[in-house]
Amino acid sequence: MADAHPTPVPFRGGGFRPVRVRGVGIAVFVVLVALAEWGTRTGFISSLTLPRPSDVGATLIDLARSGMLWTHLVPSLTRLAVGSVLGVSAGIGVGVLIGLFSLIRAGLIPLVAALFPIPKIALLPLFVIWFGIDEGSKYALIALGTFTPTVVATYGAVDNVDRTLIRMGQSFGLRWWSIVRKIVLPGALPGILSGLRISVAIGIILLVAAEMLGAEYGIGAYILQAGALYDLERLFAGVVILSALGVATSAAIGWAERRLLAWRS
């Protein structure tokens, strides 16, 4: 080298690895809301385009004070819980069967692939005939919507269970049911739980769709009424509740993951 002066070797590593940065998520959210508030107050954003965030907040508080929040939230949560418990448990069951038995796999994977892309909302009129206009059709819609993604996630997770662990179980003469219960199911749990995030999000979307098509109470019905009256504050209040619901379920699954999958490094 022409230059005899020693220089440190330039650093070329680093990056390409997500690091946990606290507070940024909330900061982005706060900035966006503050921007909307400032825009609507100064008239930069017309009140027909976007409601003032503080008004949306006031609407939410009114809703909670009058007790109407619970009148709408309780039926919605019940529908979501019943529908997704039905869909997710059936989905895990069928997914495990597909993962374990070649015959069932051959028979059901094409069926699941055919069911998956159907917009489930399109089937609502049919469900109303099958299960009645009341809760039955709403449960069925949410159950079917959460069923297919759960099946796909579950059999994928079962396929990905470390085969050497299953060989080990067989080599020690473990019973078939023991291998399934103690090796396959715990090994598939990480994949099943991450599938659950998607399933529950789909469940919330379908919940609102079902309530828009025929319900007196429920977040979906509330949003539909607000939209019909062009009441943007109430519409956005409903949307905020849905977002909160999504964040809450995601946090609940995250909590379950931390508890059940503490063995992962």
Place this chain on the structure above:
Amino acid sequence: MDLTLTDLSHRYGPLQVLDGVSLDIEHGRILCIVGPSGCGKSTLLRMIGGLERPSGGAVLQTGAVPAGCLNPLTFIFQDFALLPWRSVSGNVSLVLEDHGLNAQQKTEIIDDVLARTKLSEFREALPRQLSGGMKQRVAIARALAVNPAVMLMDEPLSALDAQTRELLMDDLVALWTRTPFTAVYVTHNLTEAVRLGHRIVVLSRRPGRIREIVEIDMPLADRRAGDPVLEAHQAHLWQLMRDEAVAADMELLNG
């Protein structure tokens, strides 16, 4: 219980991996199987343990299974095969749970094997907290728990670093000296073979056939690294394997 392999052969589709292997596995001794990579030694072991069906020939067992034996043919795997969601004692307990033992019997067995493998302090540790050597000791403890008639060890030390391997070899020798067990030990490492094998079977490259069987009379406990007799055996084995290994190395995989 004794095992006899008669004219064992195996093919994966058109690919012949084992050809006419006949062998007696003697009670209370360690039989090492060495050979170049891809010679079918692990396949042979899996067939002995009933995890794979041979295309020809048979593995025959004669005589009664020893008393208190829960799983006559027991594997120790190269990658440990521990359940990551179970603690050390949970992993040992796994293989006892299907045998109708009561809680006290299970605890006694677990305490005993963990003491023999020097793991008593780590009962509640999870596999991710353990070093490679410790993980393999857990796998050895698990194998001892079912009191096997024959231990089938598939390159048990190959995933470990050289120092750990040395320590674990000492542990295995100590375990065998205390209570001699029957084992088939597959390895590509000739040092391990001459330290642990009473009899060493050299397989040729694919299709694997028995090239030679070497007997080493020296007691396991007297064998030390660098012992001239062992070095001579090792040099002899390497001579046998060298050409095969070179040829095997030049072959295309699945060619």
